[in-house]
Amino acid sequence: MTRETLRIGLFGYGCVGQGLHDVLNSSSGLRTDIVKICVKDRSKKRRIAMSNFTFDKNDILNDPSINLVVELIDDAEEAFNIVSTAMKNGKNVVTANKVMVARHFRELVDMQDKYRVSLLYEASAGASIPIIRNLEEYYDNELLHSLRGILNGTTNYILTKMHNEGLDFSTALRQAQEKGFAESDPTLDIDGWDAKYKLCIITGHAYGLFLDPAEVFHYGIRSISTFDIRYAKEKGLKIKLVPYVGKTDENTITSFVLPRFISPDKYLYNVDDEYNGVITEAAFADKQFFSGKGAGGHATGSAVLSDISANSYGYKYEYKKYQQGTVSNHTRDLFLEIYLRYRKEKDRKMFGFKEVSEYFSSKFYKYVIGTVNLETLYSLRDQLPAMDVFIVKTGRKVMKARH
Numbered sequence: 001m002t003r004e005t006l007r008i009g010l011f012g013y014g015c016v017g018q019g020l021h022d023v024l025n026s027s028s029g030l031r032t033d034i035v036k037i038c039v040k041d042r043s044k045k046r047r048i049a050m051s052n053f054t055f056d057k058n059d060i061l062n063d064p065s066i067n068l069v070v071e072l073i074d075d076a077e078e079a080f081n082i083v084s085t086a087m088k089n090g091k092n093v094v095t096a097n098k099v100m101v102a103r104h105f106r107e108l109v110d111m112q113d114k115y116r117v118s119l120l121y122e123a124s125a126g127a128s129i130p131i132i133r134n135l136e137e138y139y140d141n142e143l144l145h146s147l148r149g150i151l152n153g154t155t156n157y158i159l160t161k162m163h164n165e166g167l168d169f170s171t172a173l174r175q176a177q178e179k180g181f182a183e184s185d186p187t188l189d190i191d192g193w194d195a196k197y198k199l200c201i202i203t204g205h206a207y208g209l210f211l212d213p214a215e216v217f218h219y220g221i222r223s224i225s226t227f228d229i230r231y232a233k234e235k236g237l238k239i240k241l242v243p244y245v246g247k248t249d250e251n252t253i254t255s256f257v258l259p260r261f262i263s264p265d266k267y268l269y270n271v272d273d274e275y276n277g278v279i280t281e282a283a284f285a286d287k288q289f290f291s292g293k294g295a296g297g298h299a300t301g302s303a304v305l306s307d308i309s310a311n312s313y314g315y316k317y318e319y320k321k322y323q324q325g326t327v328s329n330h331t332r333d334l335f336l337e338i339y340l341r342y343r344k345e346k347d348r349k350m351f352g353f354k355e356v357s358e359y360f361s362s363k364f365y366k367y368v369i370g371t372v373n374l375e376t377l378y379s380l381r382d383q384l385p386a387m388d389v390f391i392v393k394t395g396r397k398v399m400k401a402r403h
Helices: 015-026 076-088 098-103 105-115 131-137 153-165 169-178 193-206 226-234 297-312 320-324 345-349 374-379
Strands: 006-011 032-038 068-071 092-095 144-150 238-249 252-262 275-282 286-293 334-342 354-361 366-373 390-393
Touching (some): 006 297, 015 297, 068 076, 068 297, 076 092, 076 105, 092 297, 098 193, 105 193, 131 193, 144 193, 153 226, 153 275, 193 238, 193 252, 226 238, 226 334, 226 390, 252 334, 252 374, 334 345, 334 374
Parallel strands (some): 006 032, 006 068, 068 092
Antiparallel strands (some): 144 275, 275 286, 334 366, 334 390, 354 366
């Protein structure tokens, strides 16, 4: 298959944009020309000549010579405006914006078909791990039981520092920010939003269901304490933030994002620092494990480069699981076993625990381990940030709801 020469219009020249620029310059087999780079800040000093830049997005969107738009900006709604306009103008698009893709997933898929263009976004879900392409090509006709993993390098770095060096949360977060793994406002990462958006994108390719992110329960690590880390270490466990999606019956899946206890015999136990790891479990391929860097400009830039290369060959996602239509429902009506660290009894009662297996109470800390309904956690989602609690999934088997 012959490769098309790509004339690229690039939006954004931050960490990922510069990382992409570096890896493109190091790639000898790809015929590309970055025609123009659109940025917002006119006063910011750039490391390349200002003649490469424009401040008007229409200089790229309305240029008929540009056949590929690469979108790498932070603003999700402006990214959607850029991407949708580019597709309407017949341009293929590569993006790394997981918030934009997750919020507009079904609409973007329909637009690709309507305007006969390609939208690729491998970098939006696993940074350097090619999980979307593997789901599209390797698992296209495979019966996938579940997918789980570490999809956020920032939180994994923080949790690693807390576990290995005994740092408190705020110190570990500050170190992540100093290394460029966390933003000045880390909300998307530490509250689990980032992992949830990535999970929604992966679910579209794993099961063909385009989930509304608002319907998926997520809970991050903002409330973690040194007590929780100490408890895990005493049990020989680590705490990781783990998004999960899996089948509950033939045509129904469930999904959630929760901190999880990981034992030393599990693949994710040794995925530390800013690295990510994804585990798939399938009927025929059994269990497979993918690992790679989950934060940093070059790691994400490498995934963007892979999409650019695929685009030069005319590659498009086929959404095979969506075409097959084997999964049609998403449920939160099932029980999970959790560890809840809390202070006030009234808070514990709100969780509606069943089958409590462990309980501890001291002057400073209390915790309980037992089963709760995921629907109950979802109903508490707006109250949880203000509660003095921390939740961890124990890692033991997800159970169907019993009625």
